[in-house]
Amino acid sequence: APQVAADVLDVYQVKPPKTDGYTINDHPHLLNTGISKLFEALRRQVIALDPCVTEEFLKLYVAYKAETNFVDVVPQAKRLRLSLNMRFPEIYDPKGICKDVTNIGRWGNGDVEIGLERLEDLPYVMGLIRQAFEKQMGNG
Template identity: 35%
Template sequence: MPLFRICGDQKVEQIKTQAFSRERSLQRLIEKNLNTLLGIRFVASEFPTGDRQRGRIDTLGLDQDGTPVIIEYKKTSNENVINQGLFYLDWLLDHKGDFTVQVQRALGKDCQIDWSNPRLILIAENFSEYDKYAVNRIGSNIELWIYRLYGEDLLYMEPMNSVSPTKSRSTAPEGKPNNQDQSSGGTRNMIEYSVENHLQGKSPEIIDLFKQLQERIFSLGEDINEKAVKHYVVYKHGKNFCEVWIQNEKIKIWLDIAPDVLNDPLHLARDVTKVGHWGTGDVEINLENDAQLEPVFDLIRQSYQQTV
């Protein structure tokens, strides 16, 4: 995608693309800005996978919802990047204890980990149609991101595939904390979370209200991801911008936007920065009827635009 600078007299000049001198330069830049770029907390760099499964994971992180994240970088895409990433993802599921210890060292012992659906992010200058097809067929939580370096100080990043709103799988048995492995072998006794789970037992009015809200959220862009976790449904565009908790008589929404930035003329939102709540955002809204849909959606749109 060409990028142009607007100069004097309404003339434009194209900014030429540059290349990172080494793959490691790209990695260091993204690691230093993980939260800003992808909404992920940095855990470790070049993490060794041990003597039996020799390798080094480029970047380990924990996203806004407490989901483990593996990030692999390539200056250019090649045939091994997907297989390599899948190998590390499988290793992670079999070594949850090692990851948990590293998270506690980096982020503190109180940090919660949700093992329901670990993420694999692959970042390269380009991916082929075969790469995108393979990722869609595999069905794991794999994201392809492309980057461009313009000049010396402009970085562009864009997701190349949209992770389908599939059921999330928990590796912890019912009633057990998700951040604890239940056996030394890393058993995978799955609990499935889905949007349908959150709609069970709700009134037809609330279900219809959610469906209308869901349709509007997806209309914001083709690359929006929907993810059902234990207590709510997450909508993200790279980073979280909205979390939805479907209750019996209303829908509670949290927005990942600074309260003082939000334009809320009807005063529908409240600042919950210092109040305990499920979502990752610090702005809370209650949606109770159809009449509130449009003004509430306008607030959601503002949060989404922070990620574009």
């Protein structure tokens, strides 16, 4: 049988989600029907980016990580506020929906903020999230 290094195997092992004691139930806005459908669609696509992506529910937001956080989701009453962990000048955003939050105190990591309110915007937003993921993985 072929030999595979332990560190390579570790990348592809299914890891239990880290909870630190927090779950989806600690985010009341995610229990709202409209926002929960949007969040479920978003989380499925973010997790599908790569086998190394993990989801972690924290007190104030939900973190998606590869090596470190590449997108954080802050559930709000009528939208999901996304923070992309990259510098604002590095994002390619032809529609101009990203907001520069450099040096502004916010929950989440990164200088790029996006408000996601509608399922129809998810494909475009996933393109922006992919940029943050690729940047972290050294492909951006």
